[in-house]
């Protein structure tokens with residue numbers, strides 16, 4: 001029997017999982033337009049953070065992560081798809097067209113989709129145990145599959161430069177008009193379905209080595225520590241940023257499968273001067289840096305609560321038939 005219809009319940013389940021993707025300040029800056037055999041990903045510019053993310057890099061990276069989560073989730077439901085990035089250059093916020101191919105089962109590793117519901121951004125200090133080099137190599141491979149480079153930040157000098165860049169970026173941003181208001185709007189809440197809730201934030205991010213972003217006040221008591229890798233791409237256009245987000249998602253889900261905790265850090269790339277410093281001093285001037293990624297072993301204790309997400313219907317629209 002040839003099946004030529006796409007099961008819309010599978011599409012909906014896949015979209016539910018896609019929206020578990022990480023996003024800058026949990027802004028969830030995406031919209032989905034659904035056709036009978038296609039899903040279109042648009043940036044939701046009403047959810048852009050113009051002071052923190054003046055270039056829109058974090059927004060595009062977040063949408064890339066959602067795109068990768070979607071393809072993983074579609075594969076887990078047995079749906080094969082093809083992705084076209086920026087399918088309509090005249091419409092800059094149309095980030096991707098995902099064509100669904102009914103009747104053709106996708107080969108999927110169910111463990112990757114399973115990792116979606118277990119992954120958290122973990123801002124706590126990780127244990128001192130080393131991450132095995134074989135694991136690091138696997139994470140580097142996952143990034144490479146999406147055309148990105150994950151370069152471990154090793155050595156005291158590179159690490160010190162990264163920490164200094166993060167701190168300099170924080171000082172620069174905190175002097176910007178509107179930064180504190182934007183941060184307060186998107187973090188520290190106790191209720192609501194977007195933003196970073198207090199339950200997932202450190203009480204005192206300035207303790208430890210001060211690389212954690214100063215959000216609104218949080219409830220988690222351990223300081224952050226450790227910087228592990230820089231994620232970079234060959235170019236810095238929107239497609240590269242989307243691909244960086246896809247690579248980020250692939251790396252984070254694989255890290256989760258390996259039992260590792262993780263945290264993306266974007267602050268030094270939101271400020272032109274610190275971004276240039278990291279590009280030259282830490283990445284040898286050869287890559288366009290997109291994110292720093294901390295990876296390590298989580299401390300013992302209860303798992304972190306998931307951050308909330310908007311109701312799916314808030315972000316989907318159907319194409320008129």
Ligand SMILES: Cc1cc2nc3c(=O)[nH]c(=O)nc-3n(C[C@H](O)[C@H](O)[C@H](O)COP(=O)(O)O)c2cc1C
Nearest residue numbers: 022023024025026058061120121264265266267307
């Ligand atoms: C592009 C991007 C940039 C981010 N930057 C930071 C950051 O600088 N500091 C931080 O603690 N978390 C950062 N995050 C993590 C988000 O805050 C997190 O994904 C969001 O709150 C949802 O939580 P979850 O990842 O636990 O689902 C970033 C995530 C993305 C996708």
